[in-house]
Amino acid sequence: MVSRVIPVDTFDLVIFGGTGDLARRKILPGLFRRYSAGQMPEAAQVIGAARSEMSVNEYRAMVREALMEFSDKAEQGEEVIAGFLQHIDYQQVDAQGDDGWEALREKLRDGIVRAFYFSVAPFLFGDIAERLKTRGLADADSRIVVEKPFGRDLQTARALNATLATYFEEGQIYRIDHYLGKETVQNLMAVRFGNILFEPLWNAQFIDHVQITVAETVGVGGRGSYYDKSGAMRDMVQNHLMQLLCLIAMEPPARFEPDAVRDEKLKVIRALEPVLANEVVRGQYEAANGEDGYLDHAGDPRSITESFIALKVRIANWRWQSTPFYLRTGKRLRARMSEIVVRFREPPHSIFGEEAGGRANEMTIRLQPDEGMDLRVTIKEPGPGGMRLVDVPLDMTFADALGPDAEEVPDAYERLIMDVIRGNQTLFMRGDEVEAAWAWTDPIIAGWEEGKTKPAKYDSGSSGPEAALELLHRDGRRWREIRA
Structure with a gap:
């Protein structure tokens, strides 16, 4: 209903x-x-x-x-x-x-x-x-x-869904994730499904990998006791980053309607492969650069809860086979930044010779601080002296493109609240989505909890633990730099 x-x-x-x-x-x-x-x-x-x-x-x-x-x-x-x-x-x-x-x-x-x-x-x-x-x-x-949190594991999520279902139909329940209310997130769907330019390229044949980053400069502060029972995986990956991953990876829905969109997101979650132990990096910030450390606020001074996590994710379907998705999120990082980077493959052959270097297009979807998109393309550097190539951005920053009207773009919460009033569930999570996300997340958490593995330390104000860089380096790739 x-x-x-x-x-x-x-x-x-x-x-x-x-x-x-x-x-x-x-x-x-x-x-x-x-x-x-x-x-x-x-x-x-x-x-x-x-x-x-x-x-x-x-x-x-x-x-x-x-x-x-x-x-x-x-x-x-x-x-x-x-x-x-x-x-x-x-x-x-x-x-x-x-x-x-x-x-x-x-x-x-x-x-x-x-x-x-x-x-x-x-x-x-x-x-x-x-x-x-x-x-x-x-x-x-x-x-x-x-x-959120919609439970803290599959068992509690199922119990919560069952409790709510006792009194309300699924069509009356709006599980809010404010990331889905951001203008750029919705524009991602418009760019993908409203332009024939991109959708034919949106697959493993043309996309080398995808990065999703949600970096925060704030620490846990007064939420230390709560966060100690959660951690970055439960607090951010299972919901926010999972939803962004679904919108990037899902198949075109038949219509832009609530269940049509959410059906396709659910298929992505169910196609996620198990994450290997060496494809997860956990970190915990420590005092540096005049900032305090995680343990200064944690409920347990011996806490091994992660404030940072990075992982390599694979989707087992035809569209994305062999294209990895790299996810990372953390607190007390160098800058506040949320973005999705779609890195396209290099041309199969360069007519400009080895000196031109490898060239690959890159689309960046910025959620914060400046919502917008840019697409990096290769052009000839102006001036004499031969064919020198340079990458330049085609910038689609909303504030620049829309002028004064951009200031009136609703923020995430106000948009989602009005969607509730209108009865539009498109940008809200369905109960089976939540349970499927926990079913994928739980084994990853269980793996490090059973081994009692400690998170790697990283300095407050840095880009995270060194092991997160290695996660991409060993695949011959590198993270986009965290910067304001």
Whole structure:
């Protein structure tokens, strides 16, 4: 069952965990941007729900502070902020008890879209889902939004899916991965499937390898105890990087519709080959360059949890046989950078001689900090003196290409929240996708946990452990440099 698409004349959105960090940093500022752009219906209602005892005016004051701190649109002025705050309400609710649920139900309106955002710890998902259903707050057209982690292994993911399925149909469940809401990620599909130029080349015959990098400059900070139970594999690879891999590697869907797209992503996950032990590099940052080390914040001072991981991935199908995918992600690296690099094969024969060197086209899809794409092509270097070749980029940076309008491109959260309201699940993970990803991930984690292998140390502010470089060097390749 797919949730019915209802014209969005108005909606009720309840944010459980409405006083929490995610609500303050992302959800509420994202909604404010949509309001500022004139895309929030006049009668829309946003209700924060949390355990804190707080009046509506006190909650609105908290929301105002969050907008001033985290929204680049707050500069539009007091009148705009005041208008947005009129859409904000608050209800104290005990997620695991009885208090507040009847009062919350009375705030909700009939005959419109009701969406419930679970911005809370995963152990509360089942309690909230059960109360929404049994106390009459959710109906057949309601949607729930759940944040990662979607379990910590296959067993817990299955249990979570089963719990949610007890109260809601799959078509009502929106598992949010904000990476899929980025403009560049969606443009990747447009470039692949909207241009005949690329799709005929999008296979092992023409592509040498693919790199997916998500590098962060921040450390674990105050999240040390949580991160110690997760690590980079669970926190990033199983979801964010897996989704990017699927979009790069999937077959063309029959239509740009939720299940058609997600069916093709699922096929990619199920085609992933097991990763060999010598094709995984784990790292943990240590104090250097004036920055602290992982163990300064870890829940266990002897922790062997990885803050960095790199791995070589193979896809066992006709399109990608012999083309490896290299994935890496880590904290406290040299620069904040998320990108996908598609390295094409060199021409089979160079008419320009050995002195021209090997030349290969390269497409780079940048997710952050500057969303866009560039394609490196080989041209003759201008000037006299013979045929000297040089590689130059054909740059498709959105801010440059679109001009002032690029500033109005929605960020990931605001786009995905509005997709929830519209009933569009295309950019959300399906339950069987989550379980298939864990089924591939679990044996990799089990391999190093059984061997109690320690992660390699790397300096804060570096590009990661040396062994990650060797992962590509032994294949005659090299990582694209991590740089701002």
